[in-house]
Amino acid sequence: MLYAILCYHDEDFVGSWSKEQDEAVMKKLAVVQDKLSKQGRLGPVARLLPTTAAATLRKEDPPLVLDGPYAETKEQLLGFYIVDCKNLDDALDVARELGAANPGGAYEVRPVGVFRPGENLT
Amino acid sequence: MSETDAAWIDAALTSARPQAVGALLRYFRNLDTAEEAFQNACLRALKTWPQNGPPRDPAAWLIMVGRNVAIDEVRRARKQEPLPEDDQAISDLDDAEGALAERLDGSHYRDDILRLMFICCHPDLPATQQIALALRIVSGLTVKQIARAFLVSDAAMEQRITRAKAKIAEAGVPFEAPGAVERSERLAAVAAMIYLIFNEGYSASGDTAEIRKPLCEEAIRLARLLLRLFQSEPEIMGLAALLLLQHARSAARFAADGSLILLEDQDRSLWSRTMIAEGLALIDKAMRHRRSGPYQIQAAIAALHARAATPEETDWTQIDLLYGALELVQPSPVVTLNRAVAVSKVRGAEAALALIEPLAPKLANYFHFYGVRGAFLMQLGRNDEARIAFDRAIALANTSAEAAHIRMHLDRLIRDSQPKDSKAK
Numbered sequence: 001m002l003y004a005i006l007c008y009h010d011e012d013f014v015g016s017w018s019k020e021q022d023e024a025v026m027k028k029l030a031v032v033q034d035k036l037s038k039q040g041r042l043g044p045v046a047r048l049l050p051t052t053a054a055a056t057l058r059k060e061d062p063p064l065v066l067d068g069p070y071a072e073t074k075e076q077l078l079g080f081y082i083v084d085c086k087n088l089d090d091a092l093d094v095a096r097e098l099g100a101a102n103p104g105g106a107y108e109v110r111p112v113g114v115f116r117p118g119e120n121l122t
Numbered sequence: 123m124s125e126t127d128a129a130w131i132d133a134a135l136t137s138a139r140p141q142a143v144g145a146l147l148r149y150f151r152n153l154d155t156a157e158e159a160f161q162n163a164c165l166r167a168l169k170t171w172p173q174n175g176p177p178r179d180p181a182a183w184l185i186m187v188g189r190n191v192a193i194d195e196v197r198r199a200r201k202q203e204p205l206p207e208d209d210q211a212i213s214d215l216d217d218a219e220g221a222l223a224e225r226l227d228g229s230h231y232r233d234d235i236l237r238l239m240f241i242c243c244h245p246d247l248p249a250t251q252q253i254a255l256a257l258r259i260v261s262g263l264t265v266k267q268i269a270r271a272f273l274v275s276d277a278a279m280e281q282r283i284t285r286a287k288a289k290i291a292e293a294g295v296p297f298e299a300p301g302a303v304e305r306s307e308r309l310a311a312v313a314a315m316i317y318l319i320f321n322e323g324y325s326a327s328g329d330t331a332e333i334r335k336p337l338c339e340e341a342i343r344l345a346r347l348l349l350r351l352f353q354s355e356p357e358i359m360g361l362a363a364l365l366l367l368q369h370a371r372s373a374a375r376f377a378a379d380g381s382l383i384l385l386e387d388q389d390r391s392l393w394s395r396t397m398i399a400e401g402l403a404l405i406d407k408a409m410r411h412r413r414s415g416p417y418q419i420q421a422a423i424a425a426l427h428a429r430a431a432t433p434e435e436t437d438w439t440q441i442d443l444l445y446g447a448l449e450l451v452q453p454s455p456v457v458t459l460n461r462a463v464a465v466s467k468v469r470g471a472e473a474a475l476a477l478i479e480p481l482a483p484k485l486a487n488y489f490h491f492y493g494v495r496g497a498f499l500m501q502l503g504r505n506d507e508a509r510i511a512f513d514r515a516i517a518l519a520n521t522s523a524e525a526a527h528i529r530m531h532l533d534r535l536i537r538d539s540q541p542k543d544s545k546a547k
Binding site for chain 1: 129130133134136137138176179180339343346347349350353354359362396399400403404407410
């Protein structure tokens with residue numbers, strides 16, 4: 001089954017990492033990603049730009065466009081992984097491994113319902 | 123405590139700082155007390171966080187602990203004197219943290235951070251002091267770090283910051299919650315201050331460029347922070363976009379020997395695509411508000427440069443129009459001078475020269491005026507006049523890098539104008 005691992009963290013905090021800290025985290029995460037990739041289990045991975053670049057469309061009638069992210073909370077959705085896992089335990093193991101490479105914040109592990117790989121993009 | 127622990131705690135303290143010091147300033151109404159309280163809270167954090175793990179909301183924790191430590195000190199100093207009722211309620215830290223976090227999510231903290239930034243923008247303070255103060259108070263850089271960026275001794279910087287603080291204390295900090303008009307005035311002053319910080323880093327060259335790069339990064343961090351507080355302000359989006367688009371080029375701006383590389387000669391593959399993407403997204407979003415302003419226009423100009431895969435693909439016509447718009451909202455001979463560069467690309471050096479001639483009296487001592495004027499004259503084949511302009515530019519150069527830059531420009535124009543001349547003949 002495919003699982004989405006959604007990455008939540010305090011954006012202010014992540015934004016306060018030095019360039020070196022940021023690069024160190026990305027390097028550690030790349031190790032985990034490479035492993036999953038070699039096992040043929042890794043789908044799309046995305047790191048999102050800061051929520052300051054976001055806009056929200058509220059689907060009212062007519063739809064309303066607002067500046068900023070959907071939820072104004074301390075922790076924001078900063079990125080996600082799609083990983084093929086046997087079951088929830090397996091998915092949590094992957095999340096644990098990612099978490100060891102990048103501590104702090106939280107991962108929401110969500111089974112994927114419909115998945116279209118979107119082959120148009122590389 | 124491991125080294126990584128220390129680094130993470132450091133990042134947490136840095137990110138919590140503006141909110142925590144801002145709240146403590148509102149509480150104590152005295153900048154020194156607020157800073158000291160925050161400092162004490164940080165010391166406690168370094169002791170307890172590695173053992174107990176970081177708190178859910180570090181800023182709330184630091185505010186609470188900072189307040190308690192300071193109140194304890196007042197108690198100790200005054201001994202028997204009873205304290206105001208409000209203070210006695212805060213006894214259990216864990217319960218109180220939750221309650222405070224609730225309140226912080228509400229209305230106060232936005233104005234707390236804005237106030238903290240705003241007091242650094244006192245009009246009586248010269249630009250360099252505003253920047254130094256903001257880096258010290260808002261960003262929490264050490265005096266040593268700031269002194270290094272400004273290439274002065276620690277003692278001199280310490281003195282500069284102390285003086286600046288004395289001046290704002292004298293002026294009095296505006297503690298009442300601002301009204302809508304006042305808030306937007308504060309926002310404008312703070313935006314200008316963030317731009318100054320960025321410029322301090324961006325205008326550096328040679329050996330100092332690397333040392334001052336953190337100033338650019340800090341300005342971007344503050345701009346994002348401000349934008350998170352005021353999400354629907356197109357000018358703040360414009361400011362953040364402008365800084366990102368400019369800074370995206372940083373890896374391509376200097377040669378190995380530290381000399382400046384002109385925009386058209388830069389290796390565009392070194393530009394940061396992520397920063398450009400963020401800058402473009404922000405300017406895109408800002409434009410939807412149809413409330414233009416100087417930061418948005420400047421960002422739009424930077425965006426046109428960022429979008430061009432090669433210098434030849436630059437949309438100079440659009441840049442000319444945008445500079446025209448900038449002249450309307452922010453008339454300045456320097457803006458016109460920049461516009462002239464676009465005009466020279468679209469309509470030729472003759473038209474560009476005509477545009478800048480009236481600026482001569484106002485820019486008589488401006489290095490860039492003579493550099494640009496010399497370049498136009500050179501393109502028109504008026505080499506003797508060009509040389510006079512370049513000599514004047516070199517005489518007015520503020521740094522050896524600027525002078526070297528003009529010499530390079532001179533060499534380049536000699537090289538480039540040769541084939542053109544032969545074609546004309």
